[in-house]
Amino acid sequence: NAGVTQTPKFRVLKTGQSMTLLCAQDMNHEYMYWYRQDPGMGLRLIHYSVGEGTTAKGEVPDGYNVSRLKKQNFLLGLESAAPSQTSVYFCASSPAGTGGLSGANVLTFGAGSRLTVL
């Protein structure tokens, strides 16, 4: 059981290049999330999805696009990379939403993708 798998683990881009980060989960989770982690900033939500074919903006969505064509995959795209997007990106999934009093709302994280934009 792999859980949440992110590819690639490391990538170096030049300003203006494009790339896609892939997140795959094998737990049949409904919700998926993309966060970025920067020193002193904690984790900030970029985009999330509440089910196949849906996406929604998080706290810091500018400069990113996402797609959830299949339930198990959540793609994060950078159309024109900027140095400000240098960060560690984490994908996560949960069985259901994190609201309410249900216990089925814990996030499982991937190992992260370290992106450097020169």
Place this chain on the structure above:
Amino acid sequence: SQQGEEDPQALSIQEGENATMNCSYKTSINNLQWYRQNSGRGLVHLILIRSNEREKHSGRLRVTLDTSKKSSSLLITASRAADTASYFCATVLQGAQKLVFGQGTRLTINP
């Protein structure tokens, strides 16, 4: 702006001592979660406490929640070197479907 703020930002203690980390938040929540992150790794869920609960235990972990003060604490008893990590609190805002993370407490356990 961050919903949750951990205190202290960094904590260094001797192995065997207890470690206490605090989290304060700003608005009403549905639940609060604590996660651990080892260096270079993803976050791992530790414990969830609901807004109608005041205390919860899991092994050497004890979490308290005071909704009147909008604060939570994580206590790790009898610390071990393997507890060295960053610890994050995350809150679920009422009516929202996403977690908002604090900046974390970096815990170092010295042998």
